[in-house]
Amino acid sequence: MSELTSLTTSEMRAKLLSGEISSMELVSAHFDRIEETSDLNSFITLVKDQALKNAESADIIIKEKGSNSGLFTGIPVAIKDQLVTKGIETTCGSKMLKGFIPPYDCTAVKKLKDAGAIIVGKTNQDEFAMGSSNEYSAFGPVKNPWDNSRVPGGSSGGSAAAVASGQSPIALGTDTGGSIRQPAGLCGIYGMKPTYGRVSRYGAVAFASSLDQIGPFARSVKDLALTLQTISGLDSNDATSVKDKVPEFVKELESWESKDLKGIRFGIPKDLMSGGLEDSVSNSFNEVISRLVKLGAEIVEISLPHASSSLAAYYITAPAEAASNLARFDGIRYGHRSSSYHSLQELYEKSRAEGFGKEVKRRIMIGSFVLSSGYYDAYYKKAQQIRTLVINDYKAAFMNSCDVVLTPVSPTVAFKLGEKTSASPLTMYLADIFTVPINLAGLPGISIPTSLSPEKLPIGMQCVGPLFSESLLLGVASVFEREFKFPVTQRTTGRIN
Amino acid sequence: MKKLSLSDNDVKHVAKLSAIEITEEEVPTLKEQLNSILDYVQTLSEIPTRGVEPTFHIHPVSNVFRDDVHQASYKSEEIAKIAPDFKDNFFRVPQIIKSNS
Amino acid sequence: MSQEQKFETVIGLEVHAQLLTDSKIFAVSGATSGKTPNSLTDSVTLGLPGCLPVLNRRVVDFAIKLGLATNCSIQKMSTFSRKHYFYPDLPKGYQISQYDLPLCKDGFVEYRLNGELKRVNLTRIHLEEDAGKNIHGESDGISYVDLNRAGVPLVEIVSEPDMRRPEEAGAYLKQLKQILRYTEVCDANMEDGSLRCDANVSVRPIGQTELGVKVEIKNLNSFKFVERAIQHEVERQIAVIESGGTILQETRLFDEQKGTTRSMRSKEEAADYKYFPDPDLPPLIVDSEWIGKIKDSLPELPNEIYNRFINYYKLDAYTVEILTLESFIARFFEQAVAAHNNPQAVSNWITSELFGRLNKEGLSIMDSPVSPENLASLVRMIDEELISGKIAKTVFDEMFESGSSPESVVEKKGLKQLSDPDILDKVISQILEKNPKQLEEYRSGKDKMFGFFVGQVMKETEGRANPVMVNDILKAKLA
Incomplete structure (x- = not known):
């Protein structure tokens, strides 16, 4: 039954409805796969008993309601541990929240549950979503299903690895500077960061509130669309979620089945592409471009003069907001409290020193510094001005030159575990150059696996569109999917080394 | 803007501001790491932004409200489950000596 | 007192008023008081990870109402910021408050003191959330935290340094209380803490235009204490200056028992609040239609x-x-x-x-x-x-x-007044008959006996007799 772990959710749905398989079998098969590939360390918490119980109920519901049942009825999903789940331990990859069982559900999670999805567990991640390799987890690093000695990317590394390895057909992650797109790229699956405000942030433990966005991972564009469709929409609990009607992503995707890329203009930002690309990535990128031309696409060079400043603006904005958002972790109402304190001040300082890992502490300190008295204008405000310039760059590009901005997801393929953590923290930050500007501008971005490097590591491309252009991005991705035929299921069965 | 870099004392001050205890031994490494990050982000000062409005919200959304209707609270058992020290309906902390609110 | 005549006192007040809403400013739990500790605590109030604030519309209605009642200009756009400090009664580690762009600006309040009409200008009125309460244990070395009050809506009313005497501060505060109660946005009870006041006090030699060093006094829990604390602080500052010392910019706490103020923290110790715009809360835009609607509802x-x-x-x-x-x-x-x-x-x-x-x-x-x-x-x-x-x-x-x-x-x-002349005539005749001795005395020139007869009539009629008629009839009979 191991091929069950290679199916897309739409294939699973068809088999469940026809009675060919039961949800029990499906969920069990995934737990078998999780066990078989436990070396990946992609989960922090597994909820097998609960999942099997839910599968039993799902089978009854399917029998009763058939195709009237929720789209994900009886289908396993994995949830990044950054998203709170009622009754299921939620740690954000931090010792700070070890043992924390939230009394409420994240809106996106609730929507998936309401559609019948069965949570198999909470995926590993960089602590509080701060990291690009998943090595900054208090629960150990996640390994890349394509090569155990390499990182899966981060911060949603567990979700990416789970989907790539067949532990779950889809997963939710969060993306603040690339945390969905980059691990999706390094693990050879699809991942999307929706437009800021498209998906409610309620219940996503805040890292950088003005940048955070929840999004899906999947092994097919259609699954990506299905999941996005399910979790999107205005939420009265999130004042930054947008009113705009959610398009019927799946339906709109169908219209691309017969389309190529004729008339679609892909913009290549020359400012971002100057240097730093690994050869295999560079070669793959060039090959993608020539294939796109054959598919009728128009390739235009565009200028995003401030995109390269995004990284610096990001590494002010994100830590500043993180320092603020993580102030609530004080060992008083929930979370880790030190066992050795003699005063209130010590309670704070020791609990936070013990509960947070090194990278989180660094970012909190940077954030505290840039917001401290006398520095706000030079740092945070300045970064938000840069943000305006970045937004304007993209606006101009979309208005004048192109429909989609195309770059690689990441300048390198998956790097070796330990390769970047031993260097200056800055080395890791530089890996986010292609993904970070998109968060600053609030734009939607999709990560599409296109080829394997000579050492058989996935290489992904990122397509970015204007605000609320998810449908276009999904459509374009579906053409890539059809044309490039990336082997997304290569790691969903069999041994992983 | 002049290039700024943190001294040992600055690092300790920032740690205090962050309510994170650090040891003397941690200071040199932290100083180096924080300064390398600050060095990098300070490159922004070279980009002219006079007259550029900062973007604090991506969308021009305003006036998102809820109605003034109260809903049920958590029960004390639920709070007790997640709190490190909750007794007789109170969160408990070491005696607060100095008021600084 | 002669020393005080050489100095001028300058007082400004920062007043916090709790708004009378049903629920909290950014959260759904009740905003009432006097409940079991921590029984008004939803996810947002507890500051649980992942929670987000959403603004209570009525809070804005109330603040606009107060702004109009105090002659403020209601700002078309105002925003919310985060003010950071670590304290057990502050669940998120920051307080959401309006900082650089408040809802109301440039108002004034007129009040009367000893028959004179005076005016205090208001710098601003802004919205913020209240903190919870820390209850300090006596001897067990523990402080107890109750978050019921956390997130209750507050307005902060900041005055210009326009007052010159403690009584003026008291009278202004009373006027403010009256406005808050008339507009029904706050019950303004200082003893219960629904109205709270901090005073900024400085002194300067008469004739000096620049302000003296400002000292903030906290913990003024009644109208009486506000005046008393300011009076004491003025005397303290003058004494310091007179003895050749300098006033330090600091925050002082009023001790109700002793009637004195003591230092709480110096300017150097003041917290670094790390203000920045709250990314969770979009700006508040108030158009003229909204203001008009509130204006129409103003009492x-x-x-x-x-x-x-x-x-x-x-x-x-x-x-x-x-x-x-x-x-x-x-x-x-x-x-x-x-x-x-x-x-x-x-x-x-x-x-x-x-x-x-x-x-x-x-x-x-x-x-x-x-x-x-x-x-x-x-x-x-x-x-x-x-x-x-x-x-x-x-x-x-x-x-x-x-x-x-x-x-x-x-x-x-049966208390109706007796105004029937026949009845009164009868009663009076009877009284005169019954008291021949007194009648004799009156006739012999003792005028005050007239009062005796009136009293007897009143007694007889249980006070119901019409006094004017009694007078008339008696006079006629005795003439």
Whole structure:
């Protein structure tokens, strides 16, 4: 039954409805796969008993309601541990929240549950979503299903690895500077960061509130669309979620089945592409471009003069907001409290020193510094001005030159575990150059696996569109999917080394 | 803007501001790491932004409200489950000596 | 006191008022007080990871109302910021507050002090969330945290340094309280903490234009303490300067027991609040339509009512002061006057008899057993000479006890004034007959015996005899 772990959710749905398989079998098969590939360390918490119980109920519901049942009825999903789940331990990859069982559900999670999805567990991640390799987890690093000695990317590394390895057909992650797109790229699956405000942030433990966005991972564009469709929409609990009607992503995707890329203009930002690309990535990128031309696409060079400043603006904005958002972790109402304190001040300082890992502490300190008295204008405000310039760059590009901005997801393929953590923290930050500007501008971005490097590591491309252009991005991705035929299921069965 | 870099004392001050205890031994490494990050982000000062409005919200959304209707609270058992020290309906902390609110 | 004449005191107040909403400013739990500790705690109030604030619309309505009542300009756009500090009663590690762009700016409040109309300019009124409460253990080394109050909506009303004497601060604060209560946005009770005040106090030599070093005084929990603390602080600052010292910019805490202030923290120790715009809360945009709607709902304000009462009812300032203290007193008065148009007598009855009894029973005028209409009837019966003023007090007592109308009390107890000349004639004749000795004395020139006869008539009629008629008849008979 191991091929069950290679199916897309739409294939699973068809088999469940026809009675060919039961949800029990499906969920069990995934737990078998999780066990078989436990070396990946992609989960922090597994909820097998609960999942099997839910599968039993799902089978009854399917029998009763058939195709009237929720789209994900009886289908396993994995949830990044950054998203709170009622009754299921939620740690954000931090010792700070070890043992924390939230009394409420994240809106996106609730929507998936309401559609019948069965949570198999909470995926590993960089602590509080701060990291690009998943090595900054208090629960150990996640390994890349394509090569155990390499990182899966981060911060949603567990979700990416789970989907790539067949532990779950889809997963939710969060993306603040690339945390969905980059691990999706390094693990050879699809991942999307929706437009800021498209998906409610309620219940996503805040890292950088003005940048955070929840999004899906999947092994097919259609699954990506299905999941996005399910979790999107205005939420009265999130004042930054947008009113705009959610398009019927799946339906709109169908219209691309017969389309190529004729008339679609892909913009290549020359400012971002100057240097730093690994050869295999560079070669793959060039090959993608020539294939796109054959598919009728128009390739235009565009200028995003401030995109390269995004990284610096990001590494002010994100830590500043993180320092603020993580102030609530004080060992008083929930979370880790030190066992050795003699005063209130010590309670704070020791609990936070013990509960947070090194990278989180660094970012909190940077954030505290840039917001401290006398520095706000030079740092945070300045970064938000840069943000305006970045937004304007993209606006101009979309208005004048192109429909989609195309770059690689990441300048390198998956790097070796330990390769970047031993260097200056800055080395890791530089890996986010292609993904970070998109968060600053609030734009939607999709990560599409296109080829394997000579050492058989996935290489992904990122397509970015204007605000609320998810449908276009999904459509374009579906053409890539059809044309490039990336082997997304290569790691969903069999041994992983 | 002049290039700024943190001294040992600055690092300790920032740690205090962050309510994170650090040891003397941690200071040199932290100083180096924080300064390398600050060095990098300070490159922004070279980009002219006079007259550029900062973007604090991506969308021009305003006036998102809820109605003034109260809903049920958590029960004390639920709070007790997640709190490190909750007794007789109170969160408990070491005696607060100095008021600084 | 001679020292004080060389110095001028400069006072500004920062007043926090809790708004009377049903739920919290950014959260769904109730905003009431006096509940079991931590029983008004939803996810947002507890600051649980993943939670987000959403602004309560009524909070904005209330703040606009207050802004209009204090002559502020309501800002088209205002925003929310985060003010950071670590304290157990502050669940998120930051307080959401309006910082650089407040909702209301540039207002003023006019108040009267010793008959003089004075004005305090307001810098701003902004919205923020209240913190919870820390209860400090006595001996067990533990502090107890209750988050019920955390997230209760507050307005902070910041005045210009426009006051020059402690009494001015007291009078301004009372006026503010009156406005808050008239507009029904806050119950403004300092003892309960729904109205809180910090004072910024400095002194400078008379004639100096630049301000002295400002000291902030916290923990002023009653109107009395506000004036007392400022007075003490002024004396302290002058003493420091006179003895060659300098005033430090600091925050001081008022000690109610000792009546003194003590240092809480210096400027150097002041927290670094790391303000930045809250990314979770979009800006607040208030258009003229919204402002217009609130303007239409604005009640008559204390000073407007005061002026109207003075001019229309021709009452004295002191009486009007009392009648307009609360909107419901003014309303009671006007309802009574509408039923019987004798403002002077009605106001006398309210401010003396009615308030006397209400105070004794610990009741508010809203709970008065005597309705405005019944009080008006009572006054009318006196004016129409149906009962005497003296009897009226007995009738009033009965009305207060039973809630009955004066007519039914008078009827039931037979207290109607005796104005029948035949009856009075008969009574007086009998009295004169019964007291020949006194009659003799009167006739021999003892004029004061006239009073004796009046007294006897009143005694005989249980006080019901019409005194004017008694006089007339007696005079005629004795002539």
